[in-house]
Every structure is written in C-alpha cells, then in structure tokens.
Amino acid sequence: MSHGRFQNPVSAAMAGFADHFRKQELADHLTDADHLVGRTCLVTGANRGLGFAIATEFARRGGRVLMACRSDIPGAGERVKELSKSQKVEMLPVDLSDVDAIRAFCAQLKERGETLDVVVLNAGVTPPTSNHTRQGQDRMFAVNYLANVILTRRLLASGVIPNETAGNRARKPPRIIFISSDSHQGASAIDFDEFGSTAPYGVTKAIHNYSYFKLVLNTYATELSRRLNRDGRVDVSVNVICPGPVNTDIIRDAPFLLRLVLRGIFTLVFQPPAKAALPVAFLAAAKEMAGTTNEYLHMFNKKRMDEKCYDARAGALLWQRSMELWSRIDRDLPEDRLPHD
Ligand SMILES: NC(=O)c1ccc[n+]([C@@H]2O[C@H](COP(=O)([O-])OP(=O)(O)OC[C@H]3O[C@@H](n4cnc5c(N)ncnc54)[C@H](OP(=O)(O)O)[C@@H]3O)[C@@H](O)[C@H]2O)c1
DSSP states (O other): OOOOSOSSHHHHHHHHHHHTTSOOTTGGGOOTTOOOTTOEEEEESOSSHHHHHHHHHHHHTTOEEEEEESSSTTHHHHHHHHHHTOSOEEEEEOOTTOHHHHHHHHHHHHHTTOOOSEEEEOOOOOOSSOOBOTTSOBHHHIIIIIHHHHHHHHHHHTTSSOOTTTTOOOSSOOEEEEEOOGGGTTOOOOOTTSTTOOOOOOHHHHHHHHHHHHHHHHHHHHHHHHHHSOTTOOSSEEEEEEOOSBOSSTTTTSOHHHHHHHHHHHHHHSBOHHHHHHHHHHHHHOGGGTTOOSOEEETTEEOOOOGGGGOHHHHHHHHHHHHHHHHHHOSOOOSSOOTTO
C-alpha cells in the first residue's frame, strides 16, 4: 500500500516552513534579461494561487500566455493583463478531471495552429477525502497525475508541443515544466497493484496520497525526458520543480479546524505566490536552462529527486500502465503515433 512522507498536513506544512531558511543558490541567476518575448506559454490551473502568479510573471516577461483553467474565466485573465500590463493573455476553459474535456482542449489548440514553447503543468487538488471524476478515477490521482500524462502526450503527438517524432522539431527545445512538491521525497515506491485504484480515504491518507502522487508524477517526468531525449540530444526539455511553501488557498477544502491551523501557518510563514513563481520563470526563460532536461529544482536550488524517480524499470512500467489506464477511460485516443511508445 502506498504511503507518503508526512503523517498529517500540519507536519507537512512545518517542513515547508523549514525550507524558507535554505540558501537560494540560483536566485540571482534570474534577471530581467530572461524574457519570453515571442514565446507562447501554456499554464494550467492559472486562475489562482501559484498558477496565476506564474501566468502574471510570464506575461510580465513578454510571453504570450494561455491560461488553461476551469473557473474564473475571463476574470482571472483580466487581472493578469492588468498586473502584467500585457494584453497577450488568453483564458481557455478545460476541466482537467475530465478526459473528454482534455481531448477537446488539445484538439482546439491543434485546430488553432498553436505551437507551444513553454508548458507548465501546475493544476493540482488536495481533496480531504476521496471523490471521483466523471470517468470514475480518484480525483487527486486524475488531476495531479493522469491529466498531466494525457495533456503532454496529446500535445506531443499532435506537434502542438513541437518534437522530432511529430515531425516539427523546434530549433530551441520547448520547455515542459512539472510543478511538483518536495514532499514526494520518502514516499513509497509506486505500487502497481493499486495503480489507479479508487479505494476510499480520509484526511491522513489524503496527505500521504498527495506526496505519493507527486512521486508518481516525477517518475513520469523522468521517463518522458528519457523517451524524448536520447543519445544526449535534447529534443524537448522536461524539468520538475517544487515551488517551496506557497501561501495559496490549496487547503480550502480541508476540515474547518485543520484549515484554521493551516491558514495561520500559511499566512505567517509561507512565501507569496509572486515570489514562488520566480524559479518557475527561471526554468522557462533563463538562457542557462535552455536545452537542459531531467533537472529538479527545489525553489532556486538544484537537487536530486527521490532516487526512486530515476528507476528506469519503474518508469517504463509506469508509462505502460498509464497508457493502459488512459485507453480504458478515453474512447478516442490520438490517431497519430504517440511519441516513443
Ligand atoms: N501551495 C503550496 O505550498 C505548494 C507547495 C508545493 C507544490 N504546490 C503545487 O503547486 C500547484 C499549484 O497549487 P496552489 O498552491 O497554487 O493551489 P491552488 O491555489 O488551489 O490552485 C490550484 C489550481 O489548480 C486548478 N485546478 C484544480 N482542479 C482542476 C481541474 N479539474 N481542472 C482545471 N484546473 C484545476 C485550480 O482551479 P480552481 O480555482 O477552479 O479550483 C487552481 O487554479 C499544485 O500542483 C501544488 O501541488 C503547492
């Protein structure tokens, strides 16, 4: 049975607090010269929290920003325009817990002839108890993991994220960035027996699952990087980041008393989203990160993910099992050959 590193949400939040005091080694490597002019950037879950701050920072740096969201449309986009003083911002509706909606969203991007230079997989949920999506998946698993698999693989298959297999390799490798959490460190190895299971759970197991699904996500990111980039040649850059502790409303669904305690910790000691967005901008825009792949940043520090995320056998099996699961719940898989199956 899978488990995470933390026993409860308060210990997880306090670990985040300790992160504050770590030296941010690459912080001064991001300068205003690191711009996104001429680049199209997709950010999921961009209507609030970290995603909103990333969208604003990207727009401020001159990027054309597509905000993939399920709510606050067009209000959040208007606020990003106002804050960034850029009009190159557009909101596109998508519910990432619904495979039909993801398919329609990807088709829309293809029909519009979009080419993405930066893709940030940011959307995430922390439901305090299990609940299910329209296709019967556990919601946290579906949004925090499976949606990111489906989205990246559809966009790669159609060449919306340019790549060699799709026949439109870009001169500058596009940058895929997964927003993860350092809480994945120490989560258990992927349990393929219960992979994609929908067993009911409460608050304690929810915090375990959150860390565990981030470990699953990081393992997928490593495998994606491995498959897209062979023989030391980077076709598509695939990197992972933990933004550190961020004062967002991610705990909004927690039970009342727990929410009260966590709200206090978040408000007093967590960093504002605008600050947490900066290392993400570094991954997206900095020249020194061009053509890098399979890097993990914890805020502004490079470090190793949990070693289990680099296990090539687990990566290959995860790839296969994710594909099997996807094909069971999606009536219409991409016709194009998926890259590197
Ligand atoms: N906050 C932290 O301390 C922290 C630390 C480490 C990592 N992270 C990671 O950072 C990312 C952003 O978290 P946050 O703190 O900014 O949380 P947040 O404020 O709750 O934002 C989450 C975003 O995801 C969107 N989302 C959720 N379910 C969706 C769905 N089915 N379809 C489309 N969008 C959906 C939300 O949209 P709605 O507004 O419509 O719900 C919202 O825009 C997550 O991946 C999280 O795991 C956060």
